[in-house]
Amino acid sequence: MADLTLDARNLQCPMPVVKAKKAIDTLQPGQVLEVLATDPGSKADFAAWSRSTGNELILATQEGTVYRYNVRKR
Amino acid sequence: MSDPNKVTIIACSGDLDKAYPILILASTAAASGKEVTIFFSFWGLFIIKKNDGKIIGKDWMTKMLSWMHRGGSERLKLSQYRMGGMGTWMMNQVFRKNKVAKLSELLEMCQDLGVRMIPCQMTMDAFGMTMDDLVAGVEQPVGAATALEYASQAGINWFI
Numbered sequence: 001m002a003d004l005t006l007d008a009r010n011l012q013c014p015m016p017v018v019k020a021k022k023a024i025d026t027l028q029p030g031q032v033l034e035v036l037a038t039d040p041g042s043k044a045d046f047a048a049w050s051r052s053t054g055n056e057l058i059l060a061t062q063e064g065t066v067y068r069y070n071v072r073k074r
Numbered sequence: 075m076s077d078p079n080k081v082t083i084i085a086c087s088g089d090l091d092k093a094y095p096i097l098i099l100a101s102t103a104a105a106s107g108k109e110v111t112i113f114f115s116f117w118g119l120f121i122i123k124k125n126d127g128k129i130i131g132k133d134w135m136t137k138m139l140s141w142m143h144r145g146g147s148e149r150l151k152l153s154q155y156r157m158g159g160m161g162t163w164m165m166n167q168v169f170r171k172n173k174v175a176k177l178s179e180l181l182e183m184c185q186d187l188g189v190r191m192i193p194c195q196m197t198m199d200a201f202g203m204t205m206d207d208l209v210a211g212v213e214q215p216v217g218a219a220t221a222l223e224y225a226s227q228a229g230i231n232w233f234i
Contacts (some may be wrong), residue, residue, distance in 0.1 A: 012174045014102040018183050021105035053107035 002034035002070060003027055009038045009066060016042050017049050020071070023054055024055065027073045032058070035069040075084055078229035081110045084221065085234055087147050088117030088145070088201035090162060090177070091151035096121065096234050097180035097200075103230070104187035112184075113196035113221045119201065123192055125178065129207050136202025145207075147177035185211045 004061040006023045008016035016037045024033045035046065043060065046069045059070035081103045085096045096112065103110045114122050123129065123145030131137035143149070155161040169176075175183070184191070193208060195215035203210070225231050 010173050012172060014098045014105070014180075015175050018101050018105045018187070021187065049106055052108075054107075 001032060003031040005034040005036070007036050008042075009036050011037070012039055013041050013045065017045055019044050020046075020049070021053075024053075024071065024073050031073050033071045033073065035071065037067045037069070038065055039067075041070070046071070075225055075227070076229040077109075077227060078228075079108050080224075080228035081108050081230040082221070082225045082228040082231075083110070083112045083232045083234060084225075085112050085114045085118035085121060086116050087153070087234060088120030088143075088150055090165065091153050092145065092234050093121045093150050093177055094180075097177060099232065100189045101180055101183045101187060103185065104189050108230075109190075110184075110188075111190040111192060111224050113192050113194060113216075113224070115197050119197060119203060119208075120150060120194055121147055121177070121181070122193065122204070122212050123147075124207060124209055125149065127147040127207070129203055131202035133202065136200075139201055147181050150177065181209065186224060192220075194218075194221075 004023055004027060005021055007017055016035060016039055020033065020035050028032060047057055050071055054074040056072040057069060057073050061068045083096060083100055100110050100112055125146035125148045128144050129140035131140055151162045152165055191212045193212060193215045195217050198215050
C-alpha cells in the first residue's frame, strides 16, 4: 500500500527524519511513504515531524526492534 | 514579528560536541520545513572550513593559528576528556560503531536541504580566513547587525 519504502534501519538521529524528508519530496500529495527504522527515538520523532510538516502519520507499529511508519504526504 | 517557521542558530564553537547539535538541529529543522540560517563566528568557522588545506592567513600570527588548528569538520575535537587525542578518537569510533553520521555528511545534508550558512566577517578577518578557506555553498560574510535582523524575525533562536 505504500508508494515508496525508505529503509532507515541502523541509522541514528537525525538521519531517519532527514532521509524521510528527501524521500517524501519525490512523492505526490496523497501518496504514502513507508519508513523502517531501528532508532527508538524515531517513535516520538516521526510523530513530531509529521505534526511539523503537516503530513499525516497513518501507521506507527513495532515488530521486534523494527519500527514501521506510514506517512501520507499532505 | 517572529515566525515559528524560521530558525536562527549562532554557531560559536568549533568543538565536536557542539558541532553535532548545531548540524543535527539545523538539518532536522530544515527537514521539518523550516527556514534555517546558521551564523558561524569565532571557532564555529572551523565547522565550515574546508577539510583539505590550511587556513591561508595573512601574517605570521594568523598562519600560526592554522598551525595550531587547521579546522574542518573532520578535525574537530571534543571540548573535554580529550586525553591527548584519545578521547576524540574514541568518541569518533563509538559514533561509527553506532552508525552516527559524520559531521561532513551532516554538513552536506544541511546544504542539500537549503540551510543557509553565513560566516561572520569580523572573525574571518581576524583569523585571516577568506571564502577560499570555506566549503562551497557558504554565503558572503556579514556582521552582527545582519545576524540580529535574522534573529528578530525567527521564532526559534539558538546560541550554541
